[in-house]
Amino acid sequence: MSKQTVLVVDDERDIRELLTITLGRMDLDVDAASNVAEAKRMLAERSYGLCFTDMRLPDGSGQELIELIARQYPETPVAMITAYGNVDAAVNALKAGAFDFVSKPVDIGMLRRLVQTALKLSEERRGGDPAVVAAASARLIGDSPAMQQVRATIGKLARSQAPVYISGESGVGKELVARLIHEQGPRAGGPFVPVNCGAIPSELMESEFFGHKKGSFTGAHADKEGLFQAANGGTLFLDEVAELPVHMQVKLLRVIQEKAVRPIGGRGEVPVDVRILSATHKDLARLVEQGHFRQDLFYRINVIELRVPPLRERREDVPKLAGRILMRLAEESGGSERPTLRPAALKALIDYDFPGNVRELENILERAVALCENGQIEVADLMLSTRGPRVAAGTADEDEDDAADVPAGEMPLDDYISNLEREKIMKALQETRYNKTAAAKKLGITFRALRYKLKKLGID
Template identity: 55%
Template sequence: MNPRSPRVLVVDDEADLRELLELTLLKMGLDVDSAATLAEARTLLADTEYQLVLTDMRLPDGLGLELVREVTAACKNTPVAVVTAFGSADNAVVALKAGAFDYISKPVALDQLRVMVQSALRLNAGPAAVQAPSAAPVTSRLRGESAVIQALRAQIARLARSMAPVYIHGESGSGKELAAREIHAQSSRAGKPFIAVNCGAIPEALMEAEFFGYRKGAFTGAADDREGFFQAANGGTLMLDEVADLPLAMQVKLLRAIQERRVRKLGATAEEPVDVRIVSATHKNLAQCVEQGSFRQDLFYRLNVIELTLPPLRERLDDLEVLTGAILERLGTFEHKVVLGPGVLEALRGYAFPGNVRELENILERALAFANEGVIEVGDLALKGARVVEAAPPLPAPTPAWSATAVPPPNPDTLPSSLPEYLIQVEREIILRALAQTQFNRTQAAQLLGISFRQLRYQMQKLNIQEPDS
């Protein structure tokens, strides 16, 4: 045998199945050792380094789950896969929660076995091995250096080595899809498709066809065969965003597809195998949905093997400068760089961001539309409920020569002869007083008045307020 061939340890007390697994792995060009008991497996593991351990769940002297925990603790880079009895989905989930890389059900389908083994060997080689040689190294999509975001990246690096389903929970706009893409990029599936599906945006009548595909003639309008989301993500990752919005009827079909790793297109008579890793996400409390009866408990148990919680932006304000810089870099162009004016970051730090990073992007994009020559000022942010500016001190009584005469308040017993003209005079007087207090600094005047620089400039043009000659 080639001494450089990856070595696999097969642990199973059934001689026939052990022989079948050995022959299949040998035909794949791998070196194989086998053991019938936990004791034999432990002896081999003490003397040899393996690239994959494949173990049955039930052994004469214990459970394969013990081996999963021991190998995971002692050999963190060695993936362990388990063989479970047909229909033992609960055992598979328990093994995945204990740290198993993946599982395969009896009777063993050799095509699924080969796919799983190849995926495990790519995992040992690292995600770089499945990318094109000329591909540039991928930087993390999760920007920031705060303690919570560093802990999140470390957690993603660990769970990316498993094929276990991941449930991502977080508020709207906190970056759930970015986290899912990061998991995919760091896994052995990085070179395969990543398909993100918004479960709440698909009409219920079309769900089965969209997820599983259909055959030509399966229903009116099915002019050609079409693949579904599962087939499109084959070999890669399928993200089910807003999974809590799935109707109960579709939840049953989805559960079967995840457990059996097979789907049947509408109009087809046979199922076809699919190899996808499921990542689900929602801003709702999925456990609470189970209690309310709107989400199946067995599907929740199946999806929630590994839970990943994303922190809201208000808990990682230390990353605000990095996030803002990245967003502005994307919004700017080569000729026009976007910069922040004085006090902008401080104003952003005083805001709660109920919409998280997505809201930050919207705020900056809107502010850029009002910004003067690519410089975003505090007034351009138009933050609601934020402590953007402090209360202005009393305005000085004297007015400069270029100011209009102060408009006297109307007599309480009389009404102005022309309300529009009176309001124009009042608006003009207030703007002139703000300009006088700031020595005609329009940016500061806009802040005092609680409007953007662009709005102030528009009002000055409309009211024909000119800057005094120096």
């Protein structure tokens, strides 16, 4: 197998020599250019597995070169060499199509890892197996234009190391999208570590994210690696990133910028090679305006935004989604035949607005399978009347009002209280788009207490 060749573009001789020696020890050939004009000529004459370019060059900018390579030589990953701490330049480079960035002074270990990842990507771009991508994408169900666009965007984002912010309502499948970005990229062989930022107590966050050394605090009986170290060489998915407290936002920003973490009680920083993907169902830009989320962190994690559409914007996907869910439920129950949606029931689902999106569709069908007769799901089995805005006049609202108006003496007290409790919980779930953490907060109870009540009241 012939050697890969790397192009290094920098007007500083020391940097060119450092990169040439380091890359040569990795069994790579290196071409070096000191300005934009030389680099353009070399790119036109030879195919490169990777390009490094400085930000400032005598006859132009690295940004100009990145845009040129993204446009004319898309099979060549390009990394920006930036001044220490120059986040703006790094973000602009990533937005222009750069694969990644490396800061001066160059850390040799970090450089080696970046090169290995980039060369994997270069090989995939030149001869990637379309069947692998197709198999991964098949898990994202739906043929609507909206979902076709999401799949195409995932394919593009997988070829970068840029941080991606995945926006969308609760239940649309943001974690699945994050997994597909990871699996279709050069980090697929590394770990994918998802973390729900809203589920970690504030006082434990630093230890969970960055790890700690034995004896650094009461209860630290052994060294523990954090989530960043666990995701080294792979992807860290920060779900519900809006729930991070301000002190953690500051620390997270520093880790992203420096590509290193300091465990609690540790004397030095530990380099980490991690791609950051984040998501939330909240409007993060509005939280920035309100001062609840740091603008500099938002700017850093939102280099590229991918919006996952709610189910009501892709109603044509409901039949296929429902069919796949029913097939899974049949397999899990060991049944020989999957339940069937009657035409009226399928139409009711298509017309429904699904405030809880795909997750709610799964819950509705799971309940319907339990209620239906002879494997035939009727409209009544779906129990849609109390689950969203598309309610026929004179049904659920009147029933709920009647239940609330019945004096306690005319029905058992426990039933009366349960009805009121169920009504309040359902309202909170609908208002929070079936995000249980947010619903518990709205109701003023703990997540554990809400989970208990949901089980007690038979609400999925």
